[in-house]
Amino acid sequence: MKEQVRKYFDFPGIRVMLANNYKDTEGMHTHKKMSQIIYVIKGEVWVFYKDTTMSQILNSGEILYIPPNIWHDVSAKEGTKMLVLKYHSDNSSSDEIKGDYVK
Secondary structure: OOOOEEEEEEEOOEEEEEEEOOEOOOOOEEEOOEEEEEEEEEOEEEEEEOOOOOEEEEEOOOEEEEOOOOOEEEEEOOOOEEEEEEEEOOOOOHHHHHOOEEO
16 A cells, blocks of 8 residues: 555644545544544545444545544545545634544
8 A cells, every 4th residue: 555645734723634545543433522524535435433334435526524423434545635624613722633532
């Protein structure tokens, strides 16, 4: 597999991540107060949900909103490029965003 590349851009209450060859290293997790939006630029992304057989496949040009407190795991096909926007509705700091997930 090609090397994974992640670029982060932090703003008050918002974290933007641009990823190539994305592999979620957090595993199954949730965010206590943070919403997450995934946009697939190129490739295919798989989203799995805890305690359910439900999963989703996102293709180029598709977008997914994951609200707070939804247990999920994200993975992608090799060569995938995606944009991930994580944000707090209360404009929390970037440090709070980094520590918002629960395993």
